[in-house]
Amino acid sequence: MKISVQEGPFDAGAELDAFSHGRHEVGAVVSFTGIVRDREGGLVAMEIEHYPGMTEKAIAKIAEKARARWDLADILVIHRFGSLPLGQPIMMVATAAAHRRAAFEAAEYLMDYLKSRAPFWKKEVTRSGEHWVEATPEDEDALSRW
Amino acid sequence: MKISVQEGPFDAGAELDAFSHGRHEVGAVVSFTGIVRDREGGLVAMEIEHYPGMTEKAIAKIAEKARARWDLADILVIHRFGSLPLGQPIMMVATAAAHRRAAFEAAEYLMDYLKSRAPFWKKEVTRSGEHWVEATPEDEDALSRW
Amino acid sequence: MIEIVYFAWVRERIGLPRERIETGAATVADLVEELRGREERYAAAFSDVSALRVALDQELSEFEASLSGVREVAFFPPMTGG
């Protein structure tokens, strides 16, 4: 299991290849990559703040819950902080399992929990100003599936 | 949209990077990689037969249905045929969307339909002999979700 | 003349990947009956039609479907892609 909270960029493809390589018991690898998106036009950058110390622990706890719930061979979580330009990967998760359903469900579970239970806060810097991204009721509702 | 039915290997990471690159309207990319797995021990290779001509059409039709159902920026499908050694990627799908739920659901939909509606047949070559992989009731049941 | 194509264990049981035949069969089911009567290897391949799928001109179809205007019929087991 690899969990990385980092300021620098990462290469999602290289991470996926390293994660998938040499697994003889794994039939399914699912990855999710979150990318800085221009939601309303005029986005210049995304600034991501986090809670050093708590972040790693919160992610590890979410990953442990996923491992307890699904039969997974491995989990990868990478999440950046700092200032990220438009179009750059913010974070990725990957799951490896014998079967595709477990890999898909665990990846969705990880995303749903990372979204609203890991201490990250996003601020959008646009040409007309800055504002903190607000959590949506849908983000909280997503947890009720699990 | 890229659909490739090919005998040669592909690099899932390089494909993911090319697929994700330079998208400003996309917040979410989901990928699935299917890997040759040793299900019962003793697997030497997986042989994949397909129906040239029909395969490409069947995949295109499945992808079009996914695009009609979810708001997707793009779809990638790569599926190999021929003889594949243990641990090698058999196929991958990727979906790009503004939101993660659409990207996840569309990727699962593509996988469920590719599994039992695209004309591929797998044969396992093991140390004790060869046998065709049988479709499971679960594969067919998976379609009833959609 | 119609082109018949076989895949996976259907191809292996019949012993060839494709053949062109002259047939008066009106439906896929009629064609299956005709093939079954040919030789033991065909009877073996078509012994349980519920274990088979059929495509007409490269579109999945049904055993009750008409062969009118069809150029290519494919028989194969349930697909196992992905």
Add this chain to the structure above:
Amino acid sequence: MIEIVYFAWVRERIGLPRERIETGAATVADLVEELRGREERYAAAFSDVSALRVALDQELSEFEASLSGVREVAFFPPMTGG
């Protein structure tokens, strides 16, 4: 002495990322009351507690929770990772 940490717009409204204070507050809610009474910027940050989350020693917690033995209290808006 207890360490208080602020994130996102809570940090911006209060104007500092962390501070150490001496407090007799028994619960998080008591601490919030005490901070609110300090200065306008605290009152502004804590005006709507339902918009805030709290972590005690880096574990998500509740406003009714006891501060007994706690070394670090963090206040922040709902998280927006992923």
